[in-house]
Amino acid sequence: MLEKIQAPADLRALGHDQLVELAAEIRQFIVEAVSVRGGHLGSNLGAVELTLALHRVFDSPRDILLWDTGHQAYVHKIVTGRQAGFCDLKQAGGLSGYPSRAESEHDWVENSHASTILSYAHGVATAVELAKTDRKVVAVIGDGSMTGGMAFEGLNNLGHSGKRVVIVLNDNGRSYAPTVSKLSESVSRIRVKPGYVHASNRLENLLRELPAVGDLAYSSLQGVKAALRELLEPPAFFEALGVRYVGPIDGHDIEKVESALRDASAFDGPIVVHLLTQKGRGYAPAEDDDEKNLHDAPAVFDPLLGPPLGWSAPKGYTQAFTEALCEIGEHHPQVVAITAAMPGPTGLLPFQSRFPDRFFDVGIAEQHAVTAAAGMAMAGLRPVVAVYATFFTRAFDQATYDAGLHEAPVVFCLDRAGITGNDGPSHHGVLDLALCLTIPGMTVFAPSSAQEVATMLHTALDLEGPASLRWPKGDARQVAADQIGEGLHARKVKDGTDVCLIGVGKMLAATEDAAVELERQGVSVTIWDPRVVKPLDQRMIDDAARHRLVVTVEDGIRLGGAGSHIADAVAGLHEGRQGPPVVILGTPDRFIPHGEPQAILQQLGLDGPGISAAAVKALAALEL
């Protein structure tokens, strides 16, 4: 049946039994695709029925379907003519793991940072209203994404402005870990007691039948409504903001979902349709198994067995961080750890189980995480905020003015820095270095080995002000004790005379590859591992300045990044001398699509051959 579904209109011709059969086929299709290419398994399996219902009730692309985060849009892609692309899901040049405007006119938003969709919906609905068209605007948001501050801002403004938006709350009780929020807790009570749902339906019917005549009837109606609100907190929450609430509804019952969506589409204002769904639904290895369904599954697993146990355990730099933080935690009771809904991927789970009172998951709320950490630091704690480098950008203001301005000793541990790969433009961690460098007083570390993570974390926690450490996903280089630096010093890796290569963090390895090629061509090379990008070690700068050419290499944006900072120091004009030219290698001034990290780095000239070629070219230009 799936092959016959080439466009949303094909869904509208199906009867209920056929839809149920189609949902099962779609699940099998997703499991098979993800087992080969990797991807967000649980979230998509939980969104099958709601997506089918959405495409039957609304007429996309005329009506506008918007997906928060976008990791749950596989079914949407499948029914909008993109089945064939799933064989290349998340591969370079292949189907994106998120909505993509280049792929389809059914896709609008491709930023995969969470909690934005109600704001987009507000904007789109405003334009639709001004254009005086009757296009419907629908925003799908998960309970995890509802914990983000932007979602509350959007909801507040939607309620205030009365914009006509259908909000589908896809509530599976989980984010990357069980969702942390009071709203979610009250919903959980509803989940465990289905009686609540029936009671609410009965009460709603009763209310509808009450004759609304006279003051007495009106006030008793309000009384019953208040009782209903106490019974079900989510309605009270939404309705207090001016947003109508419908639900909760079984999000796997297509008929019920469809009927609720049809009613909601006729409502003239913002309305939440609250669907209870199950992450991993219909796939036994993933249902109710947090490890198997919460994360982005690995490529290559047996569809019958599901992803192997332990696949998501942190490795490389993340593992080094986990071990270092747990060890530090034993001796320093003031050290606390904060995550924004990602305890597993950032490596904090062992710290959480060892020191549950000193671990805080604040939900998908990076901004709050940072300011809360600043508050903790002001009051004597030593907070470590562990987030992905790409999500740190959201809290840049807080890191600058709440932590930075107050010289609060918060340590930011930025995982998945650099080119991360198959999650695409909004997941590459290429801005953090440039951003951190602009925060006055921030010390910026970039470890080049697993062993440096522990050393730097100790140093960072001894500082008086904020600090950041950033490391990439995956394997870390393991080094002997004599290759670990100390304090805020840079480390000289190799001494030469012609060209000085400075490799930031993981890129140190690529500069070493480049040095082999350059020396083969008769160029004598010095290599420095800066370790600390701010403040720079003057010894390294003075040494670099004696070469004919300096080449800096980083896996972050080259405009305003580590290289610019080093070049400024090497130029030395403020000290009254003129340093050698500096070639700055980093990521370009454009968004980088998804692909395999090493292949992307190679394309960008950020590997051994690319670096040596850039150095040779610059040397040739100097000789002219």
Ligand SMILES: Cc1ncc(C[n+]2csc(CCOP(=O)(O)OP(=O)(O)O)c2C)c(N)n1
């Ligand atoms: C700002 C931001 N922080 C963290 C993430 C990482 N992340 C991706 S999906 C996800 C969980 C989302 O949960 P929910 O909205 O409930 O959707 P579900 O996967 O449960 O369907 C998280 C934390 C993100 N995308 N954006």
